Amino acid sequence: MAFTPPKETYTGKVYTLEIGVPPDTVRFGGENVLPLHGFEGIVPSRPVIAYEIQDIPPDDWPDTVKKPFKDVSDDPVSWAKFCRDALKARAIALRLIGTHPDRENRSPEDAAKTVRDILSAIDVPLIILGSNHTEKDASVLIAAAEAAKDKNCIIGKAQEANYKTVAAAAMANNHKLIAMSELDINLSKQLNILITQMGFDKERIITDPMCSALGYGIEYTYSVMERIRLAALLQNDATMQQPMLGDIGMYVWKAKETQARPEDVPPWGSLEERGIAWEAVTAIALIIAGAELLVMRHPKAIEAVEKVVDELI
Amino acid sequence: MALTGVEIFKLLPKTNCKKCGFPTCLAFAMKLAQRQASLDLCPDVSEEAKQKLGEASAPPVRPITFGVGNKAIKMGEETVLFRHDKKFVNPCAFALEIKDSLSDDEIITRVEEILNSEIERVGQKLRVDAIALINDSNDAARLEAAAKLIVAKAHEMPLIICASSPQAAEASLRLYADKKPIICGANSENAELMADIAKTYNAILGITATASGGLDEISNITEKVKALGVTDMVIDPGARKAKEILEQNTLIRRAAIKKNFKPLGYPIITFAQREDGLKEALIAAIGIAKYSSIIVLSSIEKWKNLALFTLRQNIYTDPQVPMQVEQKIYKLGEPTSESPLLITTNFSLTYFIVSGEIENSKVPGYLAVMDCEGLSVLTAWAAGKFTASKIAQFIKESGVENEIKHRELIIPGYVAILSGAIEDKLEGWKITVGPREANGIPAFLKSRAA
Ligand code: B12
Ligand code: SF4
Numbered sequence: 207m208a209f210t211p212p213k214e215t216y217t218g219k220v221y222t223l224e225i226g227v228p229p230d231t232v233r234f235g236g237e238n239v240l241p242l243h244g245f246e247g248i249v250p251s252r253p254v255i256a257y258e259i260q261d262i263p264p265d266d267w268p269d270t271v272k273k274p275f276k277d278v279s280d281d282p283v284s285w286a287k288f289c290r291d292a293l294k295a296r297a298i299a300l301r302l303i304g305t306h307p308d309r310e311n312r313s314p315e316d317a318a319k320t321v322r323d324i325l326s327a328i329d330v331p332l333i334i335l336g337s338n339h340t341e342k343d344a345s346v347l348i349a350a351a352e353a354a355k356d357k358n359c360i361i362g363k364a365q366e367a368n369y370k371t372v373a374a375a376a377m378a379n380n381h382k383l384i385a386m387s388e389l390d391i392n393l394s395k396q397l398n399i400l401i402t403q404m405g406f407d408k409e410r411i412i413t414d415p416m417c418s419a420l421g422y423g424i425e426y427t428y429s430v431m432e433r434i435r436l437a438a439l440l441q442n443d444a445t446m447q448q449p450m451l452g453d454i455g456m457y458v459w460k461a462k463e464t465q466a467r468p469e470d471v472p473p474w475g476s477l478e479e480r481g482i483a484w485e486a487v488t489a490i491a492l493i494i495a496g497a498e499l500l501v502m503r504h505p506k507a508i509e510a511v512e513k514v515v516d517e518l519i
Numbered sequence: 520m521a522l523t524g525v526e527i528f529k530l531l532p533k534t535n536c537k538k539c540g541f542p543t544c545l546a547f548a549m550k551l552a553q554r555q556a557s558l559d560l561c562p563d564v565s566e567e568a569k570q571k572l573g574e575a576s577a578p579p580v581r582p583i584t585f586g587v588g589n590k591a592i593k594m595g596e597e598t599v600l601f602r603h604d605k606k607f608v609n610p611c612a613f614a615l616e617i618k619d620s621l622s623d624d625e626i627i628t629r630v631e632e633i634l635n636s637e638i639e640r641v642g643q644k645l646r647v648d649a650i651a652l653i654n655d656s657n658d659a660a661r662l663e664a665a666a667k668l669i670v671a672k673a674h675e676m677p678l679i680i681c682a683s684s685p686q687a688a689e690a691s692l693r694l695y696a697d698k699k700p701i702i703c704g705a706n707s708e709n710a711e712l713m714a715d716i717a718k719t720y721n722a723i724l725g726i727t728a729t730a731s732g733g734l735d736e737i738s739n740i741t742e743k744v745k746a747l748g749v750t751d752m753v754i755d756p757g758a759r760k761a762k763e764i765l766e767q768n769t770l771i772r773r774a775a776i777k778k779n780f781k782p783l784g785y786p787i788i789t790f791a792q793r794e795d796g797l798k799e800a801l802i803a804a805i806g807i808a809k810y811s812s813i814i815v816l817s818s819i820e821k822w823k824n825l826a827l828f829t830l831r832q833n834i835y836t837d838p839q840v841p842m843q844v845e846q847k848i849y850k851l852g853e854p855t856s857e858s859p860l861l862i863t864t865n866f867s868l869t870y871f872i873v874s875g876e877i878e879n880s881k882v883p884g885y886l887a888v889m890d891c892e893g894l895s896v897l898t899a900w901a902a903g904k905f906t907a908s909k910i911a912q913f914i915k916e917s918g919v920e921n922e923i924k925h926r927e928l929i930i931p932g933y934v935a936i937l938s939g940a941i942e943d944k945l946e947g948w949k950i951t952v953g954p955r956e957a958n959g960i961p962a963f964l965k966s967r968a969a
Contacts, residue, residue: 208735208738209734209735209737209738209774209780209782209783211734211774212770212773212774212777212780214773242765243765243769244762244766245766245770420826420829420830421829421832421833421868422868424830424833425602425833425834425836425838428602428808428834429601429602429603432601432603433601433603436601462872462958463825463826463829470879473637473638473821473825474638474822474825475820475821475822475823475824475825476820476821476822479796479797479820479822479823480821480822480825480826482797483797483822483823483826484826486797486800486801487800487801487804487827487830490801490804490805491804491808491830491834494765494805494808494809495808506797510795510798510801511801513795513798514761514798514801514802514805517760517761517762518761518762518765518805519762
């Protein structure tokens with residue numbers, strides 16, 4: 207029997223996003239097919255992986271992932287430079303975790319200064335993330351967005367509880383915006399609609415359907431991402447055509463599998479390789495599900511994922 | 520091609536006798552079209568209709584059992600492209616490659632590694648499932664010798680023999696005649712001979728294409744082999760690069776599911792071997808997510824197994840029903856009437872993490888696991904299923920009051936907010952707030968016991 211490849215016809219397309227200031231820009235999104243289905247349409251850009259850094263030293267990161275940054279991580283500027291120069295980071299995600307009231311409760315002004323220092327030291331597409339305290343983030347992200355004015359960064363995350371303030375700050379300073387909801391395609395759509403109703407350009411939004419790590423709910427993130435992509439491409443749903451974010455580092459490096467010592471769990475094998483594999487496998491699964499932007503931590507995990515992406519493109 | 524409900528209806532008796540359990544023949548036909556009913560429910564269907572419908576209503580990906588006995592692996596039977604539509608049915612198997620060019624000792628070490636690969640996770644026993652013996656030596660006698668070593672050491676382990684020479688294949692297959700092995704290497708040149716051998720030894724035949732032939736060539740070979748009387752096949756589309764694996768696997772599964780294209784309605788075998796172990800893990804991850812039924816690996820380090828087993832478990836869980844454990848009071852260690860009592864929800868993941876940490880603490884205790892429809896602590900709380908009054912009622916009805924003398928209940932740190940309300944509803948009880956994360960439990964229990 208003759209075989210005719212059953213190619214899919216898609217009606218929708220994911221928006222292309224570009225961040226950073228020329229010549230240091232990166233692009234992602236833009237495909238008119240399911241993730242990496244280059245055999246039936248166009249996949250103009252590869253997923254972008256941003257190195258995660260933070261405004262305070264990574265005391266709560268497990269040793270495996272603290273070690274590669276041990277000489278630079280007590281200062282965000284040297285940390286960022288190290289990622290850019292030594293690790294060839296295509297983008298950097300600065301998490302302002304020190305502003306969290308339960309951490310150092312740093313002020314919005316402190317956050318703004320960190321952002322300014324990084325941007326004046328290096329040219330790199332920057333993603334600026336709050337501490338995920340919706341109330342505090344509102345004020346922190348206003349200050350951070352202003353400090354990065356016109357640098358074409360990504361600001362996040364806007365959530366149901368604070369999207370008005372965060373989106374307004376991103377809009378006023380010409381940034382892109384991450385919209386995060388909780389593992390539910392309808393909530394995700396709803397938030398995108400609310401944000402665009404404020405006059406925010408729908409083509410400047412990145413959807414974060416909420417991440418989870420391998421072994422800790424990744425199947426939920428995986429399926430929500432797949433469903434968002436199907437809605438975007440097959441139903442041409444313009445409220446679901448934003449590129450998607452997988453903010454994986456913080457979930458992966460919390461899992462027991464990235465921390466438990468081999469002597470405590472002999473069947474799990476070497477700790478360092480286990481942690482790196484945990485992050486890399488989580489990333490690849492979400493890339494297959496549709497993530498175009500990833501925030502990751504370990505240089506070896508990122509390197510391996512990049513190599514496989516080379517093969518996928 | 521799949522038949523529509525109306526096409527199926529035309530083949531039914533049209534008497535609306537209801538013996539199938541549906542009100543009309545048409546209603547039954549619609550269910551058949553959606554693969555939600557099976558034809559044998561209708562006692563009056565004609566032989567002719569049976570034949571026509573049988574072909575069309577067979578599962579789009581042929582169900583095949585690889586190996587025999589305890590370690591047999593079920594493959595195929597898949598009905599959807601995306602896991603949110605319906606649970607993926609048969610989790611892919613992992614096979615470790617063993618080249619027959621290795622020394623006898625090396626072969627035995629590798630077999631032992633597989634036999635010791637079992638890990639328990641969230642209550643399931645997970646392991647490397649099979650061996651892929653590769654005729655790297657190109658020597659029939661060596662292949663046979665290697666197969667002999669393997670069968671002596673692991674006679675129950677399902678075996679894939681990869682050999683393109685029918686003679687070499689046959690010698691080693693003889694040792695596996697009653698074990699339903701896979702013989703991989705039928706191509707357009709040797710298909711007849713291979714089909715013959717597969718039939719003689721009751722083996723599953725692995726079909727491979729030449730580099731340029733692709734899925735068209737595979738379809739021709741599977742049709743030809745089927746005509747020769749072999750019904751159980753697996754497909755190796757020849758893809759080795761990540762991009763090709765994604766493309767070929769997607770096209771095969773789509774052709775089977777959406778077009779009911781029988782020549783590709785077989786399980787897929789993916790050869791993921793790479794020099795770099797981490798990269799190999801990532802290629803395998805693509806196979807797990809995208810439709811491989813067997814994934815061949817070149818090495819099975821523990822860290823790699825753990826990650827791959829976990830991804831497989833996650834992708835193959837039921838998207839509608841979270842994995843859950845039974846509601847009851849679990850005894851961990853050998854608790855006495857003075858031992859602490861903790862409470863959590865019945866989401867499998869939550870239960871296994873929490874019970875594991877209580878065991879780690881070496882402090883014996885009781886864990887009250889409450890039915891919250893398989894939701895995690897915070898999700899159950901947010902959904903109104905892990906509330907003060909429900910917890911109070913559960914504790915009262917559980918009978919735990921007869922087992923313990925004290926009246927103290929330790930609740931998860933994330934729901935600290937419930938403590939007052941539970942105390943109000945559970946008279947005479949004291950509520951203690953435990954740590955938020957389960958990894959804080961050992962220190963918490965030890966310090967109390969001290
Ligand atoms: C996966 C997930 C879901 C899945 C459900 C998965 C499941 N089977 O439960 C789905 C998508 C269905 C879902 C739905 C909802 N979710 Co939800 N979900 C999550 C997510 C991402 C992970 C939950 C998980 O699996 N955790 C892992 C398990 C192991 O954690 P755990 O049970 O809490 O156990 C830990 C601790 O509590 C502790 N522990 C457990 N028991 C005990 C006992 C003792 C004694 C001690 C000391 C410790 C202890 O140990 C464990 C490990 O440290 C979390 C966010 C996150 N990343 O945590 C949100 C989250 C739990 N969900 C949330 C919400 C609001 C919801 C919804 C109400 C909203 C919605 N989207 O519609 C619905 C409600 C569901 C319904 N109506 O049926 C919120 C809860 C907010 C809050 N603080 O109340 C969260 C926190 C997200 C957020 N940040 O807002 N969710
Ligand atoms: S049992 Fe057969 S004949 Fe009777 S109603 Fe059902 S389909 Fe029709």
